[in-house]
Amino acid sequence: MSNAATIDIVSVSKVYGSTTAVESVSLKIPAGSYCCLLGPSGCGKTTTLRMIAGHERVSAGDIRLGSSVVTDLPPASRGTAMMFQSYALFPHLDVADNVAFSLKMKGVPKEERRARALEMLKLVQLEAYANRRPAQLSGGQQQRVALARALITNPEALLLDEPLSALDPFLKVRVRAELKKLQRSLGITFVHVTHSQEEAMALADLIVVMNDGRIEQAAPPRDIFERPATAFVARFMGDHNVISGKAAGYADGMLLLDVAGGGTFAGTGPAREHGSSADIAIRTDRVRIGEPVQPGLGFTGIVQNVEYRGSSVKLSVSGAGISDFTGILSDADFFANPVKIGDAVPLCWEAQDTIVLQPLDA
Numbered sequence: 001m002s003n004a005a006t007i008d009i010v011s012v013s014k015v016y017g018s019t020t021a022v023e024s025v026s027l028k029i030p031a032g033s034y035c036c037l038l039g040p041s042g043c044g045k046t047t048t049l050r051m052i053a054g055h056e057r058v059s060a061g062d063i064r065l066g067s068s069v070v071t072d073l074p075p076a077s078r079g080t081a082m083m084f085q086s087y088a089l090f091p092h093l094d095v096a097d098n099v100a101f102s103l104k105m106k107g108v109p110k111e112e113r114r115a116r117a118l119e120m121l122k123l124v125q126l127e128a129y130a131n132r133r134p135a136q137l138s139g140g141q142q143q144r145v146a147l148a149r150a151l152i153t154n155p156e157a158l159l160l161d162e163p164l165s166a167l168d169p170f171l172k173v174r175v176r177a178e179l180k181k182l183q184r185s186l187g188i189t190f191v192h193v194t195h196s197q198e199e200a201m202a203l204a205d206l207i208v209v210m211n212d213g214r215i216e217q218a219a220p221p222r223d224i225f226e227r228p229a230t231a232f233v234a235r236f237m238g239d240h241n242v243i244s245g246k247a248a249g250y251a252d253g254m255l256l257l258d259v260a261g262g263g264t265f266a267g268t269g270p271a272r273e274h275g276s277s278a279d280i281a282i283r284t285d286r287v288r289i290g291e292p293v294q295p296g297l298g299f300t301g302i303v304q305n306v307e308y309r310g311s312s313v314k315l316s317v318s319g320a321g322i323s324d325f326t327g328i329l330s331d332a333d334f335f336a337n338p339v340k341i342g343d344a345v346p347l348c349w350e351a352q353d354t355i356v357l358q359p360l361d362a
């Protein structure tokens, strides 16, 4: 069962009355990859997934699966399978009949259905539970039944809508690892909708960050983390400080940014027209304290909050026109030179830990 397909979304839009849920989205998801659609509530990720599945019609554009255009095909003819957030199991059917349901709809004889359902249950390590009803299973087990039910049709792509959201935090992490393992062993394309950055980072080969019906960035996790394209991505991923100001000069591959009523900061990246609005991002985990500040690569601020996190300490600092600057220090670095709320502290970082972000209309 490793007939993976590339999913090609071409200028797809979805309009509901006066709401544009998805606006001219184009995206190529490579065959056999694990793709996470990531973004805040209402950004259009579920609508995009449902259009791939065929549960929602596109208002414009095309969807291809492998070499076939599937835009106008019903869900069952597309070669995709969808796993719903609520699992949508039938309470009156036992686990094996739940898994075999789509085969029954296709008229597959009972013996064969049962045998294939047991095979699928083995894949998700639930063969011993075949005769139970869904209500007699834990949340994690129900989730695996839903997975087996989706996979029984031998899909080329599995579409998962917030598949981990109903699980408690410990189970979430365990089932997450199982999902990844399953995707690797099946070799099919997975598209997984989530609003959790951590989940997307842990699972995806390709993260697609969506905002307001559009794609802000589609890239492997490490690129998203190290080179966020836009201020939205940098803020949403939560590992960067975003500083906004006016372009004030350019030297040695660094854009200089004047912050209103504050300091000047340098960011690695392209020049911008003098005086235009620009944003730079600074990695929170690369901030150091207590060292001399190089021009544009640090400032002295007042500590507003200190949050102990075990292996690290989060400092919130204000100064140089910035009200909430975050530095994540290792516990060793912090306790070698501890600071407290109200202290004035010099913060610094390196040029390579900064990046000039794309302007809003890029």
Ligand SMILES: Nc1ncnc2c1ncn2[C@@H]1O[C@H](COP(=O)(O)OP(=O)(O)OP(=O)(O)O)[C@@H](O)[C@H]1O
Residues within 6 Å of the ligand: 016, 019, 020, 021, 039, 040, 041, 042, 043, 044, 045, 046, 047, 048, 195
């Ligand atoms: N059937 C519908 N009728 C009208 N508007 C809709 C419909 N479905 C979704 N929308 C709107 O489209 C936008 C995108 O919704 P969508 O469910 O795709 O977002 P999402 O990113 O998946 O959010 P969430 O994480 O909350 O599920 C939202 O503004 C939503 O209100």
